[in-house]
Structures are given as C-alpha cells and as structure tokens.
Amino acid sequence: MAKSAKTKAVKTTNLSEMSKTSQRELISKLRKFIRKEGGSYLDDPNITSIGIGLKVSGQGDKAVHTDKVCIQFTVGSKLESATEIESMDSKLIPKTITIDGMEIVTDIFERDYKPTYTILGAEAIEENRRKIRMDPMQPGISVGHPSISAGTLGLIAYDKSSGAPCVLSNWHVLQGGTGQLGDDVLQPGKHDDNRINLNHFGKLSRSHLGLAGDCAVAKIVDRKFSAEILDIGVIPSKIAKVDLLDGVIKSGRTTGTTRGIVRRIDVTVKINYGGNTGQRRIGAFEIGPDPKFPSERSEISMGGDSGAVWLVTTDNGAPTNAFAGLHFAGEAKGNADEHALACYAHAVIKKLDISLTPPKSGTTIRGIDSGYDQDFCTQRLPAPELSDELMDDAVLVNDSHLIPYTHFSVCQSKSRALPRFVVWNIDGSALKKVNRKGMRFRRDRRVKKCYQSANEIYRNNPLDRGHIARRVDLIWGSLEEAKKANRDSFYYTNIAPQHERFNRSSAGGLWGKLENAVYDEVDVADLKISVQSGPVFSDDDKPHRGVLIPRSFWKLIAYHDQADDVFKAKAFVLTQKDLISDLESLELDEFSVYEVSISRLSELTDLEFPTLESLEDVSIEAFGDSPPARKIRRGALLFS
Numbered sequence: 001m002a003k004s005a006k007t008k009a010v011k012t013t014n015l016s017e018m019s020k021t022s023q024r025e026l027i028s029k030l031r032k033f034i035r036k037e038g039g040s041y042l043d044d045p046n047i048t049s050i051g052i053g054l055k056v057s058g059q060g061d062k063a064v065h066t067d068k069v070c071i072q073f074t075v076g077s078k079l080e081s082a083t084e085i086e087s088m089d090s091k092l093i094p095k096t097i098t099i100d101g102m103e104i105v106t107d108i109f110e111r112d113y114k115p116t117y118t119i120l121g122a123e124a125i126e127e128n129r130r131k132i133r134m135d136p137m138q139p140g141i142s143v144g145h146p147s148i149s150a151g152t153l154g155l156i157a158y159d160k161s162s163g164a165p166c167v168l169s170n171w172h173v174l175q176g177g178t179g180q181l182g183d184d185v186l187q188p189g190k191h192d193d194n195r196i197n198l199n200h201f202g203k204l205s206r207s208h209l210g211l212a213g214d215c216a217v218a219k220i221v222d223r224k225f226s227a228e229i230l231d232i233g234v235i236p237s238k239i240a241k242v243d244l245l246d247g248v249i250k251s252g253r254t255t256g257t258t259r260g261i262v263r264r265i266d267v268t269v270k271i272n273y274g275g276n277t278g279q280r281r282i283g284a285f286e287i288g289p290d291p292k293f294p295s296e297r298s299e300i301s302m303g304g305d306s307g308a309v310w311l312v313t314t315d316n317g318a319p320t321n322a323f324a325g326l327h328f329a330g331e332a333k334g335n336a337d338e339h340a341l342a343c344y345a346h347a348v349i350k351k352l353d354i355s356l357t358p359p360k361s362g363t364t365i366r367g368i369d370s371g372y373d374q375d376f377c378t379q380r381l382p383a384p385e386l387s388d389e390l391m392d393d394a395v396l397v398n399d400s401h402l403i404p405y406t407h408f409s410v411c412q413s414k415s416r417a418l419p420r421f422v423v424w425n426i427d428g429s430a431l432k433k434v435n436r437k438g439m440r441f442r443r444d445r446r447v448k449k450c451y452q453s454a455n456e457i458y459r460n461n462p463l464d465r466g467h468i469a470r471r472v473d474l475i476w477g478s479l480e481e482a483k484k485a486n487r488d489s490f491y492y493t494n495i496a497p498q499h500e501r502f503n504r505s506s507a508g509g510l511w512g513k514l515e516n517a518v519y520d521e522v523d524v525a526d527l528k529i530s531v532q533s534g535p536v537f538s539d540d541d542k543p544h545r546g547v548l549i550p551r552s553f554w555k556l557i558a559y560h561d562q563a564d565d566v567f568k569a570k571a572f573v574l575t576q577k578d579l580i581s582d583l584e585s586l587e588l589d590e591f592s593v594y595e596v597s598i599s600r601l602s603e604l605t606d607l608e609f610p611t612l613e614s615l616e617d618v619s620i621e622a623f624g625d626s627p628p629a630r631k632i633r634r635g636a637l638l639f640s
Helices: 005-009 020-042 082-087 345-352 388-393 479-488 514-521 598-605 610-615
Strands: 047-057 064-075 096-099 102-110 113-115 155-159 165-169 184-186 200-210 213-220 247-252 256-272 279-289 309-313 319-331 340-344 408-413 418-427 463-467 495-499 524-536 542-544 547-549 552-561 566-575 592-596 628-632
Touching: 020 047, 020 064, 020 096, 020 102, 020 256, 047 102, 047 279, 064 256, 113 256, 155 213, 165 200, 200 279, 200 345, 213 279, 213 319, 213 340, 213 345, 247 319, 256 340, 279 319, 319 345, 340 345, 418 495, 524 598, 552 598, 566 598, 592 598
Parallel strands: 064 102
Antiparallel strands: 047 064, 047 256, 096 102, 113 319, 155 165, 165 213, 184 200, 200 213, 247 256, 247 309, 256 279, 279 340, 309 319, 319 340, 408 418, 418 524, 463 495, 524 552, 542 547, 552 566, 566 592, 592 628
16 A cells, blocks of 8 residues: 655654654544444454553553554464464454554454453342442442343433433443333342332333444333442532543442453444344453552452443542543453453434433423424334444434434435435324415525425426425424424425425325224224334436436335224335436326335335334335335225
8 A cells, every 4th residue: 555645754663752643643644544444354253352452562461552553453373373363264464554554453352252241259248338229329339131141321412303311322231132112120120129019110212233332221110310420529520431541430239340451442343142143243342450559359340330320530639520531341261361341322322322421401302393203103113223424424403413303313425415315204193284375495505505306306396395304294283383283394304306296196195094094994993003214315316407206106104093003104115217218208107106025115215214123014016126015006905
C-alpha cells in the first residue's frame, strides 16, 4: 500500500513519544483497519478476538505492558509448528502488519472468552442487598430473565420514544436464547430468589446481540427505582469513549465495586452463547486489573456481574458520571489472565434507542408530538431496525433517527432525500373527519433542505406527492390532535414520488384500502392497528431531476385478531415498476400488489423486523425473482 503524506506525522508507535494529535491519528488508522479487515481474521477458527492494545513483554508473572501500540490477537491455542497450524485449518499471524504505510507489530495471547452470567460452582447465596428483592431497585443488584440464573442491573435508562424508565443489562441476562420481547423479567434473578411470581419488575422491551453489543432493556412496570449506582454513588448522565490506559469502575452483583484499566480497544471477539444462538461476534474493549486499586480475590469480574456498567474515573481514581461500557464477558475457566470485556456505551445507547436522562420536567411521556407508539397494540411493535450503514444515512433529530410527528414517526434518508420508512398508529375508534382544504406541502425545518425532496421534482410530470402515512389514518384522537396530525401529514418527510395512477383512486385504490380491509374482515382488538411503510430503494432506480424514483413500496400492517386471540402482521409490496419506465408518457402498464413474508420484506428493504419473524405466512406466488409471494388482486380477501 502506498505511503500517504498524512502518515509522515506519525513516526513512532510508542505512546510516550507521541503527541496527543499523533496518538489520535494512529488509533484512527488502526480502528479503520479493524473495522475493514478484522472480520476476515476472525474467520480463522483459532482466533478468538482482534483489537488494539499495548505490546506485552515477557510471559507469566514477568509479563509487562510496554507503551508500544500494536494489533493484539487472542487465540484458542498457541500453535508452534506448521503442521499444528494446518491441522487447525488456521493461518500464521504475521509479526507485523502494514497499515497505511506503517509497520505495526502484532501481539498474541492464548485466551478464550465466555459470557459472565453463568454462576460458577455451588456458590452460596449471601443475604446481602445485591442479591435480594429491593424496592426501590438501583443499579448494581441482581436481575434476570426467568430462564437465566442471574446478572446485574446496569443502569436506569429512558426510552427515547415514550420516555418510559427502563433497566439496562445484557441480552444474555434479560433475554437469553429462549426469551422473547414482552417477557416478564425479575429482580432479583432466579438464582438468588426462585419466587418468580413475587419478583417481576417489568417487561423485556428491546434487545440486541451482535457487533453493537450484548445488550437489552426492560421497561419498569411495577417497581420503584433509584438511578444512583450502588456503592459508587453517581448517576450516569454522559457517554464516554475510552482510550488505552483509561481508568474505569463498576458495581456488579457478584464482585461488588471493582476498578480496572482499559488495555485493549476496538476489540471484536467471538463468543459461543450455546443453544440455538451459537457463536456471535461482539464489539468491545478489554479491561485489566488496576494495580493501584486491587480488588478482593484479585477478581475484577465474576459470574453474575454481566450487565454492570463501567464508568470512567478521574486521574486520582474518583468515579465520574461518564458511562463507558456494558460488562458482558470475562476470561474462560482455567485462564489465569484476569480481565473483563465491555460493549461500547455509545453503540449500546444507539442500538437500543435509549437516553441516560429522563424526560424534561413538566413534559408528558406521550404528548401530541411524541410520534409512533411502539406499545399501541397488545404486543410491542418496534420500528424497523437499521444496520450501522443505514443508521449513518439517517437524519438525526435530537439524537434520534425517528423524527416524531402526531401519531407517526419518520426515518429520513440523507442520500435519497426521501423517507426510508414511516411508522404510524391508527385508532379506529377515535377517527375524525378533518378537511384537507388549505393544507399545503412543506419542508420540516428540523431537517436540512438538502435531505428533503420538495416541489421541484413534481412539476409538469405524472408524479404525485404520495403520502406514506395516509392522512386519513392519522386524524384521530381529540380534535386538537386530529387537526395537528392533518397538518403534520403534509410534511415532505412523509412524502415520496408516486405515479398518479399508483397513488390515486383511478387505479382502484387497493394500496390505500389495505388498512380498511382489516376492519372489514377481522375482529380487531380495541380497533387499534400499527402500520409501517416506505419505498424499496434500489441502486438502479430511475433518476429524475436529481432524485432516484422508487419503483416499489412496502407496507406492513399489525393488529391483534380478537377472534383468534393472536397478534398478527401482514406485509405487502406494491410495484410501480412499469409505470415509471417513462415518466413523460402515460401509455403505461398496470401496477401489482403482492403479499410477502417478513423475511422477504427484510431482504427487499435491508431493514430488520426481529419481533415479527414468528408471524410469517406461507406464500404461494413469485414476486419478480424473489422467493414465493402471494399476488393480491382487486376484490381479494386480504386478511383471511
């Protein structure tokens, strides 16, 4: 790789010989390398993690961390000969790696990892405050899913959409391989008190297991709480991204308050969670013991500490309110090198869509502009999940990719200057009739003009300003709410270019009638429906006046069928593929509507619908080159 001019600024990899600017530049280059190439190294069955650390000199008790920055690998077994390497289907890790023109040394340790919720041995249940039922609850005490032994309540967070208080811990503490969203969760965990019926405190609301972390939140339903971390005495309110040698502190169910030093960053680790979950790759940083603050039993974490949060400390060791990471794993049994792994706080907060601070005093939890309500129906229905790439493309308003309006929320794409999706609620029992007279389409001032496609693409052609969330769906509630929703529906963030024959009733109105068909054919519980919809973006969409025009749109309708007492979801794709083959011509073919499976919808949109995977229907007819889908014809019974 050619040496760039920028690399000349970094002439050494020894931290003590580098300026702060040079340190940041070097770490930035190594982070880019880990993100780009780390996955290919982890494909090696013997490599258990890769990250950025400081070179270790010597072995065993004589091992000393130098200040030389390196790429550190951990392996299941240190293989000495070419024969051993070949027998493991492994490859030799080079002594140096060239990164952006610099020779970076590598370091290799023999180490396996395990999640730290498993209770080791026949541990005696101590009658202490961390392992008993507490009311109010506070971070640092025992929690868990009924199928899990016990982990740690990390901190009190707040749902960004609803403002509801939640408990933050790990996926493998609050959900595990057999749990599902909506399940009851316990404080204390079952291992510490098996009176499950007495210890419910809330319901599992969101979770994630992947590169963004091992994390989950449970909405607090019937317990008081204090946000102050037990025995540390601070309330986390800021998010920190740690660097090498930063000091950190945590409060966990098993080992209590312990301190450590960050010794590897930007780590990607392979961990086997067992059962149907199997091996997963988790993004993390690694913490070693702090020799200035040794812990009891020389352990900074043990089984049951999973879910504890690590806070940054000052130079003199005082705890701060800066949340750095969520503890989730430690060394496997038999490994003498004491250490802990933590997911990055910023990734967890972003993935779970939570905030560290409660709603402002005097505001209601769900106000007139609070947007889509995920708990509107009998089963929680979150908005579709975005990959990291799509999240980077999303417009953020108040640090959230879901822009709230009255009864709906929008995820707006920067690159396409169109809504990627819109999510909304319909209360059929409270619909109002509000005239659209005098309503005008307008930009949302919260979103930059360059990210909104406005009137310029609709002039003198057969393109309509197509509402994603239908105006008539949104005008319910009090008269004030209905009027506000009516106005909000005309923001360009809720609008996408649709051919006039696709959008208007002259085409039969099938797309707009899907929600109505629910009420006509199904006994809907409380007359409440949640809807999600948006364009299907493709790289080969037809450009028109600087905007790529989507050829297809999708819609997902969810409701509780009272007759069957089952929560159901139906997904549809409507294509205007032939209609937009020539935007200047009206001699065009008809459109088609298809019912598709949830998994196929995820493939088409690059969005994730994890809570709906179990609700898929068997489909019977092909949609283009896709797996089977059922074509919907006019007059067809859509919801049988």
